[in-house]
Amino acid sequence: MEEKTYNNHTMKDFKSNQEVRWCPGCGNHAVLNAVQKALAQMNIPRENYVFVSGIGCSSRFPYYINTYGFHGIHGRAAAIATGVKTANPKLSVWNITGDGDALAIGGNHFIHAIRRNVDINIILFNNEIYGLTKGQYSPTSVRGLVTKTSPFGTVEEPFSVGDLVIGAKGKFFARTIDTMVTLSTDIYVEAERHRGTSVVEVLQNCVIFNEGVHDDVAGRDVRADHTIVLKHGKPMIFGKENDKGLILDGLKIRVVRLGEDNITEKDLLVHDATEPNPGIHYMLSNMKYPDYPVALGVIRSVEGRTYDAGVEEQIADIQKKSRIKCMDDLLMSGSTWKIK
Amino acid sequence: MEEKTYNNHTMKDFKSNQEVRWCPGCGNHAVLNAVQKALAQMNIPRENYVFVSGIGCSSRFPYYINTYGFHGIHGRAAAIATGVKTANPKLSVWNITGDGDALAIGGNHFIHAIRRNVDINIILFNNEIYGLTKGQYSPTSVRGLVTKTSPFGTVEEPFSVGDLVIGAKGKFFARTIDTMVTLSTDIYVEAERHRGTSVVEVLQNCVIFNEGVHDDVAGRDVRADHTIVLKHGKPMIFGKENDKGLILDGLKIRVVRLGEDNITEKDLLVHDATEPNPGIHYMLSNMKYPDYPVALGVIRSVEGRTYDAGVEEQIADIQKKSRIKCMDDLLMSGSTWKIK
């Protein structure tokens, strides 16, 4: 690319000229903000970013970000993004989706993108509700939730995003909270750096249809005590006073207080995001309040071969070996005969 | 039901009048046999069995079994079965499917049926190939497999059925080998008894397009040493000579020899299929030859609320409470006015 590119981007470069149409107070605004920050931090020319989304409040995202964008159809963003990335591995491809979009109608493309390990970044806005269609339950809604389509409460278990990602052979999973912009920004940068499918679950607040759903963990006053921000290579400490930690007890994780029972920092689990065996990541991503703090940060980040690179390498490899270099070669290959 | 029913069934009662059209030598024949045996063992009237399938060689199954049967469309059997069971929880509903049918096109319905815990029995014929369409790779094909659509080898990781089931909140997962008819029969009976979605993975041989794919574990000569049949409450012993076992070593499972390093049966892991925390089941279902024996039998069987019962109970509950008992009540409820 010879043309001038904006490599020293600022956030402003990523603001589109479209009016942002989310409800005032919606968690999505903060996510947009964090993503714009992250994009500006990375040394990728703006024209190489592609944002693909499905349908939902969250999926309007591409309109608000001044990159290439494709607002697709409900649930299919992962498939579209797979096409974009495999067609041109040079692009930085982002898949914006909601809990309904990714996990209800789009569940299949979601797990297959992860299995193939296509090098895309999936940001899943989990508000545990269908926002755009005005408040029906989603596959992440807590059992018993009363919504327009479950007037007497749901009778089904929700998915845990992390479980499903790991069950589908996922190699990168992170979790953040909409309003934690700094943490989120860092995570988006890490997600982009990771080669392979990166899934970031954002606990997002829908002020209209599921107000306060994440308050137990996301509330500013309780957050420090009800969450733990995992950092690779660091001991698992949390709490307002940094006084709590996690240890391994047989096959289970246990919350401990530093100082009690002679427990010191050294006894705590040290976070290893790169461990290929998913057992511990499974347990970490599964921690639920009130028994545990909810894990934030990059929970799992394991290297692996990516699909798009695999496809590209195979083509390069065959092209080296094959005697067929152009269409005329192919047309004349194999059994042919001449009529004069 | 007042009519005469055949409660003392024999296998023959479950043979349909249709010619079985699978290739001679196909593993499906043995599965049919085992299922017919299992049905005959259970005290369920024949007319209450419903077999639902998708499309694939395996999905022709319902034609060959003399029960109610619905040969659906590709990938949708889990959705159809969910409808059958929720519409009439009295029926014993079986979902017959292949690795392509359940995990490629049907992946979404598969994980959602499992998440909801609909009380159906899913038998997944895993031959790691698309049989009916003549040999393309499937989502369970091993990386690098050369097939008609991957002439230079695949470049993607396969799903593990067990991982995906557990990742989708699965409560029952078992594995068997097509030709192990006795083990299979027992598993099918257990699957039916389990309340909730039961997934049984059958390692099935496709003699035409993937001959011998499971030979490393399913071969008659190696089977005893390369597999372990898990039994709830029993120590994890295996091997032709019953001389090998599994122990827990930190967060990992390890294969040991009885007698060596003073290890006795008592040191071995005891299988607990009912443990709700899926960590250990995840590890067990993930064991791969040659590092480990492949786990057979019922790996996970955890009680939980089922979707169909939940729906039924909620209806019964509301019907007790509501003053609306029939359409006329509803029509006249709320704001109405009279014109004379």
Next chain:
Amino acid sequence: MTRNSKVIKREDVVIRFSGDSGDGMQLTGTLFSDTVALSGNDMATFPDYPAEIRAPQGTVGGVSGFQVHLGHSEIQTPGDYADVLVAMNPAAIKANVCWVKPGGTIIYDKDNFTEKNITKAGYLKDPVAEEKLETYNIIPAPISSMVREALKNFGLDAKSVLRTKNMFALGMVYWLFDRKLKYTERYFDQKFSDRPEISEANKVALRKGFYYAETIQALNPVIRIEPAAIEPGTYRNICGNTATAWGFLAAAEKAGLKLFIGSYPITPATGILEELALRKDLGVISIQAEDEISGICSALGASFAGRLAVTSTSGPGMALKSEAIGLAVMAELPVVIVDVQRGGPSTGLPTKTEQADLMQALYGRHGESPLVVIAAGSPGDCFHFAFEAARIALEHMTPVILLSDSLLANGSEPWKIPSMSELPEIKPPYADKKKIPFLPYERDDKTSVRYWAIPGTPLLEHRIGGLEKTIKGTVSYIPENHEDMVKKRDAKIAEVANSIPGIEVIGKYTGDLLITGWGSSGPYLRAAANELQAEGYEVSFAQFNYINPLPKNVSKVFSRFKKIAVGELNLGQFADFLKIKHPGFSYNSINKVKGMPFTIKEIKESCIKILEGK
């Protein structure tokens, strides 16, 4: 509340409430129409709102509207132009002023005409001047400050106080049209029985609005619309989605079957699923499926299991259901698929109305896969045609597509409540338990309908599926068998024509022009026909609700008119279908694809052009 101003009577009147998405205009409109209906007027409504939950405040894109047309005589449509516009902000003026009748009344919240809002709405400075509002009867009311004042001692936060603005406006409208407040007050009592302060605040705002209008003598004289001369009976207000849901409930009761719905939410169809999810008291089994494919597949499973099964969606979901609808055709299972149409193609205009899914309903499947297509014509109509769709599905063992649309789904009208005893019994063709072996594709000689054997019935075990089969249910690739089955499935659908009514001509039996149309355009076309008749034109109207098969008298009726016009909200799909089925006639299309219903005016103009041969 006694009134103390002059009152005149009018035949009909159109009111449009409009404001920001957050201003509660949909609720205001609904409460107003409930009051209107309960006081015995005929009425039709048209809700019109943006696709965003809260589109940017203050902008034209964020304006939400609700139009009510009420009258002393029969009301067919929500009306073209408004007599009264309520505009909560400048954007609402911008979006709607072109829909106000010359000299009409415009009430607006002048407190909201701040510089910021004026700019946001796209005005330079002064909407009143820019729009030349002086030519209307404008009522600039300080609504925001008045409710703030009225509720200052309620201890409510500022946001909650301002949320009652719509009730103040509604109170004003009640005064203009001489209406009682009691129905609306009752609503608040019930809705907020656990939060009496909120209930009271809304009631106070409502009353203050009413008094304010009286104080300023907002309209002089006040308008009264006498109750309509309506067929005796018990009535209720009903919107199309509820009527559709209830039609299925009625059919289930009449067939003695449990009702099953498997659906995935989508605007504007979700209301059907929501209504049925509420009806657990009537034993409804409702599944919110993971997607539309699962919605119909679970319905097919339920149908196989012996339930009355339905699935509801809109265009994009219909597309997804195509393959499974084909399976239903092949398996010959009863199932109703409701398509509540919206603006397309693709995601299109999700909250706007359109009738452009007709071809998809008719032909959107591979292979020769005929099925029944019917369309409802008004919100209340949805009850009848949902019932009919279920009846035909069950009695003819076929999928039936029921077409509704955004306009019907959310629009409402007073509806005469039927008694269940008036409705016909529904009798599915159950398999004879004695006739063994059961042959799944044996058919009734006359109707070509196969029999229904339900799991749980001993000795009727059988297998069905998507592969071509013989009468015995054996998979068969025999050429003659396939052709025979293709033709039998076709004949089965064609035969349905024998159990449906012919089209009815409204107006003279014969004439210069027959105006036809289908579904929700019907009332508009009919109203236009009525006006044209009144103006002396020789035109009549005929409505199509049964689309495939078409009623049997079509060509007889068509041949009695010199010209035929087909009006629809698409580029001419029904006209194309008529060309296929009745190629002997030529059709003049009247089309509109603007996400909005026809206006009577534009239909009349088109008809006159057609009559004049232009």
Next chain:
Amino acid sequence: MTRNSKVIKREDVVIRFSGDSGDGMQLTGTLFSDTVALSGNDMATFPDYPAEIRAPQGTVGGVSGFQVHLGHSEIQTPGDYADVLVAMNPAAIKANVCWVKPGGTIIYDKDNFTEKNITKAGYLKDPVAEEKLETYNIIPAPISSMVREALKNFGLDAKSVLRTKNMFALGMVYWLFDRKLKYTERYFDQKFSDRPEISEANKVALRKGFYYAETIQALNPVIRIEPAAIEPGTYRNICGNTATAWGFLAAAEKAGLKLFIGSYPITPATGILEELALRKDLGVISIQAEDEISGICSALGASFAGRLAVTSTSGPGMALKSEAIGLAVMAELPVVIVDVQRGGPSTGLPTKTEQADLMQALYGRHGESPLVVIAAGSPGDCFHFAFEAARIALEHMTPVILLSDSLLANGSEPWKIPSMSELPEIKPPYADKKKIPFLPYERDDKTSVRYWAIPGTPLLEHRIGGLEKTIKGTVSYIPENHEDMVKKRDAKIAEVANSIPGIEVIGKYTGDLLITGWGSSGPYLRAAANELQAEGYEVSFAQFNYINPLPKNVSKVFSRFKKIAVGELNLGQFADFLKIKHPGFSYNSINKVKGMPFTIKEIKESCIKILEGK
């Protein structure tokens, strides 16, 4: 190998190989047709096999067939009836004897006529008597025992030995038609270069068959078909799926774009994906998607990313793609969707042919969503129309549906290899990099085509999607904008008519009857027209390959004939489409829905009836 029996010449001849699914009949037929083609005959083939991988051995349901029609002059179809039938078992006789010409030759493996096989085939005792085979030239050859004998010293297991039976039979047929063995021998040398014993065994069986036929003087005289007088050039044998794949490759090269295919396997379309997966040497990016929706969605992603994107499927997969095709219409992205039609509805007859997806292709989407539909007419034709589909998609920024079918996909014919230099350049309407800001829905005035801006290009960043938009790409619910965009999308497709050729009349310019049809029925209709012309009827033929938009000269051509017949393998879908687009004519349908192509005979009979006004 020299020949030593009498030889006569014939114009054309039809041979049908048939046997159990496991007997290798498809390979036998393919090798035979390769030899035929390489020796310069014109030819057409028709493979016909069951949906099961190995349907029950010995039964009629398990019979697999491959018919070859070769000739000295132009061959249009695989032929109605066979001169020679090769039947490897009794079931093959049962299934095929009705397709043998009176007095034709039937070769069968008499070793396989065991009691068990005879019963399995549904005969009582003696097929020869029951079918009155004496009236044919029957050649009961002990094929199984002869190969057993011939290969006894090869050290092969019994199964492998018997697997060469088909080559013995093929050897016999080569003798009958005076053919060389070398092409087939060469195939085995290459195929089994690493297993020379297998190669040798097959070659021995082939030769033994040849000698055996000579020894028994199986046919007297032997038949020779002289090479056809074919246009000079280099030829190859090609089947429709390969030709389709290659057409796309050629288009990609001519457009200077990488080719991308995202597909999900389905019979009979899989061959396209398989062929393109092989073409990594030409840089093809192929994704075997998790389902058809993902297939087209990944293609749309690739198209957005600037590739030539295609997706291939059959009817059920088309149904699933409907929603995403609608998105392609709205996003105005180039993409080709290939529908290789098979017997429907639903799973139907998956390995049989049919043309019943036409309406789905035209109308199977919600909303007003017009696109281009074209259909190939013969296996070799698929190359040209795949190229055309890609050209139109790229140059007109639209989804294009390319219709093929089972008959074309697996059928093959000699095909004159084009040189790439003969093919036109393809020039997509790339956005001007200097014109900033880029407006995604700005259009070329004449063609209504929007411009293509590709990710990676600085300063052309933009957003597209399924919601209705203004020219700037801003989401818009403005009524007038929507109607305008609906009409522009429609006009864009209509405009394609200006870049396609008119229909061509084969035969006289005017006459009593114009026989028309589309896609793979064309050659059959044309052959029937030729025969009728030869018999003195005033009939002509015109083939449709461009379906939407239709060529511009249609009504001009139609008006020159007294009657119009439309022949197609469905219940009349193209005739219905013509009624919509050219309502001024009346159409006589010739239909067949048997999972099989027309026979020339039945077309002629129908045409004569039409001509006689019956």
